[in-house]
Each structure stands twice: as C-alpha cells, then as structure tokens.
Amino acid sequence: MFAFVLRRLAVAIPTLLLLIVLSFVLMHLAPGGPFTQERALPPQVLANLNAKYGLDQPLWRQIWNYLWGIVVHFDFGPSFVYPDRTVNELIADGFPVTLTYGGLSFVLAVVCGVALGVVAAIRQNSLWDHLAVGISIGAQVLPNFVMAPLLVLVFTLWYRLLPGGGWSFSDPSFWVMPVIALGTSYMASIARITRSSMLEVLGSNHIRTARAKGMPEHRVILRHALKPAMLPVISYLGPVFVSMITGSVVIDIYFSTGGIGKAFVDSALNRDYAVMMGVTILVGALTILFNLVVDVLYAWIDPKIRY
Amino acid sequence: MVIDSQKMQALARRMAGAEIRGRSPWADARRRFLRNRAAMTGLAILVGVTAFALAGGAFAQWSHDELDFGVMGQVATLGQPSIANGHYFGTDDLGRDLYARTVQGTQVSLMVGVVGAAIAVLVGTLYGATAGYVGGRTDQIMMRAVDILMSIPYMFVLILLLVMFGRSMSMLFLGIGLISWLDMSRIVRGQTLSLKNREFIEAARAIGVPAWRIVLRHIVPNLLGVVAVYATLLVPLMILTESFISFLGLGVQEPLTSWGALISEGAGTMNYGTLWQLAFPLFFFCITLFGFFFVGDGLRDALDPKDR
Numbered sequence: 001m002f003a004f005v006l007r008r009l010a011v012a013i014p015t016l017l018l019l020i021v022l023s024f025v026l027m028h029l030a031p032g033g034p035f036t037q038e039r040a041l042p043p044q045v046l047a048n049l050n051a052k053y054g055l056d057q058p059l060w061r062q063i064w065n066y067l068w069g070i071v072v073h074f075d076f077g078p079s080f081v082y083p084d085r086t087v088n089e090l091i092a093d094g095f096p097v098t099l100t101y102g103g104l105s106f107v108l109a110v111v112c113g114v115a116l117g118v119v120a121a122i123r124q125n126s127l128w129d130h131l132a133v134g135i136s137i138g139a140q141v142l143p144n145f146v147m148a149p150l151l152v153l154v155f156t157l158w159y160r161l162l163p164g165g166g167w168s169f170s171d172p173s174f175w176v177m178p179v180i181a182l183g184t185s186y187m188a189s190i191a192r193i194t195r196s197s198m199l200e201v202l203g204s205n206h207i208r209t210a211r212a213k214g215m216p217e218h219r220v221i222l223r224h225a226l227k228p229a230m231l232p233v234i235s236y237l238g239p240v241f242v243s244m245i246t247g248s249v250v251i252d253i254y255f256s257t258g259g260i261g262k263a264f265v266d267s268a269l270n271r272d273y274a275v276m277m278g279v280t281i282l283v284g285a286l287t288i289l290f291n292l293v294v295d296v297l298y299a300w301i302d303p304k305i306r307y
Numbered sequence: 308m309v310i311d312s313q314k315m316q317a318l319a320r321r322m323a324g325a326e327i328r329g330r331s332p333w334a335d336a337r338r339r340f341l342r343n344r345a346a347m348t349g350l351a352i353l354v355g356v357t358a359f360a361l362a363g364g365a366f367a368q369w370s371h372d373e374l375d376f377g378v379m380g381q382v383a384t385l386g387q388p389s390i391a392n393g394h395y396f397g398t399d400d401l402g403r404d405l406y407a408r409t410v411q412g413t414q415v416s417l418m419v420g421v422v423g424a425a426i427a428v429l430v431g432t433l434y435g436a437t438a439g440y441v442g443g444r445t446d447q448i449m450m451r452a453v454d455i456l457m458s459i460p461y462m463f464v465l466i467l468l469l470v471m472f473g474r475s476m477s478m479l480f481l482g483i484g485l486i487s488w489l490d491m492s493r494i495v496r497g498q499t500l501s502l503k504n505r506e507f508i509e510a511a512r513a514i515g516v517p518a519w520r521i522v523l524r525h526i527v528p529n530l531l532g533v534v535a536v537y538a539t540l541l542v543p544l545m546i547l548t549e550s551f552i553s554f555l556g557l558g559v560q561e562p563l564t565s566w567g568a569l570i571s572e573g574a575g576t577m578n579y580g581t582l583w584q585l586a587f588p589l590f591f592f593c594i595t596l597f598g599f600f601f602v603g604d605g606l607r608d609a610l611d612p613k614d615r
Contacts, residue, residue, distance in 0.1 A: 007512040011451075011454070011455075012458075013590065014455075015458055017456060019459055022468060023464070026467065026468070026471060030471035030472055059548075061553075092310045095543055117582055137600075140569075141592070141593040141595075141596040141600075142593075142597065143547055143550075143551070143568065144569070145550065145551060145554040145567070146570065146589065146592070146593075147568070148574070149573070149574030149577065149585060152574075152577075153577055154583075157577065157578065238565075242460060245460065246460065246462040246463070246551075249462075249555065250551065250554060250555065253555060254574070264463065265555055265556075266555070268466055268467075268470045268557055270558075271470060273471070276463075276466075276467055276470065277467075279463065280460060280463040280464060280467060282464075283463055284459055284460050285561070286456070286459055287459075288458050291458060296565055
C-alpha cells in the first residue's frame with residue numbers, strides 16, 4: 001500500500017508541474033499582456049511594470065522563478081491588478097468559506113445520497129423507491145446554477161425565510177442555500193449509483209448465505225451488503241469533488257459568499273492572470289490529492305485489488 | 308395422386324413470403340427502443356425542441372436584437388408574455404423579445420452540445436481505438452497522457468483559455484472539445500481490447516489489411532453501439548458545461564445568447580417580478596436535458612441485451 005501511494009505521488013507531482021508550466025506558457029501565448037488596457041500605457045511605464053513583475057526576463061527564467069516560489073515558499077506571487085495584494089492573500093480570504101460550505105455540501109450529498117439509495121434498494125418498488133428514483137431523475141436537470149435561483153425564489157423572495165446572499169461564519173442561516181444548491185444534483189447521482197449497486201449486491205451469494213444462517217436483516221445490510229455496495233460510490237467521489245469545486249464558482253457568484261470562486265471569476269473578468277493561475281493550480285493540486293485519497297480508500301475497501 | 312399445382316405454387320409463395328427473417332441485433336435493439344415509453348417521450352421532446360430551434364424564428368414578430376421602446380423601462384408591467392403585442396414569451400430587461408432570444412439561445416446551446424459531443428466522439432474513438440489496438444508501450448503512454456489530462460481541473464482551464472484568447476464561439480468549441488474526449492477514449496479503448504483478439508480481426512490481419520484500416524473498418528464499426536449511447540449522454544453534459552460558463556458571464560457574448568446566459572439574466576431580474584424571464588429558458592433547458600437523458604438511457608437498455 002505504501003509503495004502504491006508513493007507510485008501515485010510519483011505521477012501526481014509531474015502532473016502538477018505540467019499544469020503549472022502549461023498555464024504559464026498559455027499566459028504568454030495569449031494576445032495582450034496583463035497590463036494591456038484600452039488606453040495604451042506609455043512604453044516606459046509598461047517597461048517598468050514588466051520589470052517589477054519580472055515579465056521582462058526570458059520565459060524559462062520566469063517559469064523557474066514561479067515554480068521556485070510555489071514549491072519553496074508556497075508563494076503564488078503578486079496580483080497583477082491589485083498592486084497591494086498577493087495571490088496568497090486573495091486565496092486565503094476565500095478558501096475557508098469555500099471549504100465550509102463545500103465540505104458540508106459534500107458530506108450532505110454523500111450521507112443523504114447513500115441513505116436514500118440504500119432505502120430504495122431494500123424496499124425495491126415501494127413508495128420510498130419510487131420517491132428516490134423520482135428525485136434522482138429530477139435532480140439531473142437541476143445543476144447548481146439552476147438550483148441557486150430557484151432556492152432564492154422560494155426561500156428568499158416568496159417565504160422570506162433565508163438571506164438571499166452573503167456569508168457569515170457565525171450564522172448558519174447563510175449556509176443553508178449554498179449547501180443545498182451545491183449538493184442536490186450529486187446527492188441524486190449518489191443515490192442512483194448506491195441503489196443499483198446495492199440491488200446487485202443484495203442478489204449475490206454471500207448475502208443469501210448470511211440470510212440463510214439466520215442473521216438479522218439489519219446486520220446483513222450493514223455488515224455484508226453496504227461495504228461492497230460502496231465501491232462504485234467511492235469511485236464516483238473523485239468526479240464529485242472536482243465538480244463541487246467547480247460548482248462553488250457559481251455559488252460564490254450567485255450568493256456572494258466570497259469564496260475562491262469569486263476570486264477566480266473576478267480575476268477572469270479583470271484579466272488578472274496571476275490570480276487565475278494560482279486558483280487553477282490550487283484546485284489542480286486538491287483534485288490530485290483527493291483522487292489519491294479515493295484510490296487508497298478503494299483499495300482499502302476492496303480486498304480484490306492488490307497494488 | 309393428383310396434386311393441385313396451382314395451390315402448391317401459392318403455398319410455396321406464401322412460405323417464401325412467410326419465411327422467418329432472422330432479426331439482427333440492431334433490429335432487436337430498435338424494437339426494444341420503440342417499446343421504451345420514456346425513451347420515445349424523450350425523443351419526441353428532442354424533435355420538438357429541435358423544430359423550435361430551426362423553425363421557431365419564423366413565427367417571431369421581433370428580431371432577437373431589436374429593442375421594443377414601448378416596453379422599455381416598464382418591463383415588469385408591459386413586458387409580460389402576450390400574444391397581442393407579439394412578445395409570446397414576454398421581453399427581457401432591455402425590452403428585447405424573449406421568444407426570439409429563446410429561439411436563438413436554443414440554437415446556440417444545441418449546437419454547442421452537438422458539436423462538442425461530435426468532437427469528443429471523433430477524437431475519443433480514434434484515440435481509444437488506436438491505443439487499444441496498437442497496445443504495448445504506445446497504449447501505456449497514450450493512456451497515461453489521458454490520466455494526466457483528466458486530473459486537470461478542466462472548467463478552470465477552459466475559463467482560463469476563454470479569457471486569454473478571447474470569448475468566441477470557435478474558442479468555446481475548441482475548449483469544450485479538448486476536454487470532452489477523455490472519457491470516451493477510455494471506454495473505447497476497453498472495448499477495443501476485448502475486440503482485437505476476435506477471429507475476424509485475426510482474419511483481416513492474416514490477409515494483410517494495414518493496421519489503420521483494421522481500426523477504421525473493423526474495430527470502429529463494432530464500437531458503434533457504445534459510442535452512440537455515450538454520445539447521447541455526452542450532449543447534455545456539453546450543454547451543461549456551456550450553460551455553466553455562460554451563467555458566469557464568461558461564455559458566448561452578446562448579441563449571441565444561450566440557455567445559460569438567459570437563465571443567468573432571468574435569475575438576476577426575478578427580484579423585480581419578471582419571472583417569465585427565468586421560466587421560459589429554464590423550461591427549454593430542463594426538458595431538453597430530460598430528453599437526452601431518457602433517450603440515452605433508452606439506447607443503453609436497447610443495445611445491452613444482457614441488462615433485460
């Protein structure tokens with residue numbers, strides 16, 4: 001297992017380096033520099049700006065400096081648009097917010113999705129089953145950017161129960177809609193995957209044996225069926241994590257929650273390449289890390305897999 | 308014994324006519340698909356939406372970029388959906404006809420979905436089939452490259468591309484196409500691995516068919532079922548991707564519009580009581596996704612006999 005983790009890390013690090021270099025090269029291929037404005041700057045000012053941000057140096061040296069800053073100092077450099085702010089500060093501002101509602105949303109989606117799927121599978125063709133299947137079909141067409149306005153419409157404009165935007169760490173009423181809007185469609189997918197894999201496991205021989213020897217049903221489900229039924233769900237968690245980070249951009253914009261998604265879109269509209277690259281690289285690193293965790297979890301649960 | 312030759316001939320003709328024709332797997336699949344009520348509903352929805360995109364413009368009384376100055380400024384009261392003033396779906400916040408804009412948004416979104424899926428199918432199939440058929444070290448390198456590309460947060464990279472190289476339709480197609488073929492190539496490779504040791508491939512190789520021709524003429528046609536199902540499920544994902552980007556205001560640019568942009572506009576103005584601005588684009592968006600998902604599921608069930 002240890003060797004497996006090491007081997008995966010050996011792939012992950014070059015991937016990350018590739019992502020950094022690629023986005024850096026893209027930035028230089030792009031027409032217009034970071035300081036291109038509608039009114040052209042005087043050449044001397046432009047040259048000074050370029051010198052200040054190190055953009056006058058040869059490309060390989062810039063990449064080297066950038067990489068060195070990230071790897072050694074964990075420093076993503078200064079923002080190109082806000083002279084007094086660094087990319088680190090901008091990310092540090094938003095990250096706790098994203099982590100709070102993103103984490104809650106993830107937990108909610110997994111717990112509710114699995115519960116719904118298991119209940120649907122145990123009581124196949126019952127009311128519960130139809131309800132679960134109905135929800136999971138309906139939620140397919142309710143991605144976060146559709147859920148968000150609908151939630152605001154119902155809970156803020158019609159019933160005036162929840163604040164329609166903003167963020168406060170101390171007041172959970174600000175958390176409700178972001179968490180639901182982000183998590184619903186994934187909860188539905190997880191429920192669907194759980195249901196079908198649970199149905200498959202429940203029909204297998206070892207479950208029949210467990211039942212035949214008189215094991216109580218709840219024990220059969222929890223001890224013998226749930227674990228193998230979780231395998232497809234676990235392999236789905238990687239993509240869910242990635243899309244949730246992506247979806248947080250919509251949440252940040254629509255609910256003005258101020259997470260890293262806001263930093264990303266703001267910088268996209270301002271052409272602040274430094275911040276965009278910083279966020280992209282951070283998200284890439286998180287994705288790779290999370291996929292590694294998922295793989296380890298998978299190998300730990302499935303005894304058939306030997307790395 | 309006298310045999311009535313005429314009757315015999317008639318019988319023979321009837322027998323020949325009634326000869327039980329073997330049903331090909333494709334005919335079987337078609338029959339299963341036609342019986343699937345959800346899938347047929349989905350297909351009907353898709354036909355309807357496509358017709359709306361293609362022919363809907365002919366019924367519009369206003370063009371998509373024309374401002375109705377009589378409505379402007381009082382959209383909440385005067386811009387409601389009405390047959391009388393020709394704004395069937397009402398107007399948007401600037402007084403533009405929402406019907407014409409919905410038609411246009413439908414065209415753009417469907418086009419992005421179909422073109423994105425087509426790129427994915429073309430590139431993914433060829434890449435996956437090549438990797439699977441050639442095998443060995445080439446396969447390993449090609450699939451490792453896919454692994455690496457898959458762990459890149461593509462939505463962020465896509466937005467990065469759109470911001471750096473300008474937000475044009477072609478850039479959007481390129482960006483969406485660049486990332487969408489990865490899953491396809493994995494699926495196709497897996498299928499190719501199981502196909503390539505079959506007798507007909509061996510036979511083709513024995514008579515000296517070149518490798519590229521085996522891939523194109525013998526492997527790819529046998530993958531069509533999987534590819535068709537996956538492509539149908541890919542179109543809604545492409546539409547979702549494009550809508551996501553347009554919702555953020557980073558997708559197609561005015562005066563062009565798409566479902567995502569329209570939903571975003573409608574969501575921004577629903578505070579003023581102009582709910583139709585959200586409702587109509589959202590309705591088309593949702594039924595189309597439903598349609599594609601149902602048809603995709605139906606195709607999968609129809610083409611996968613062991614699933615019955």
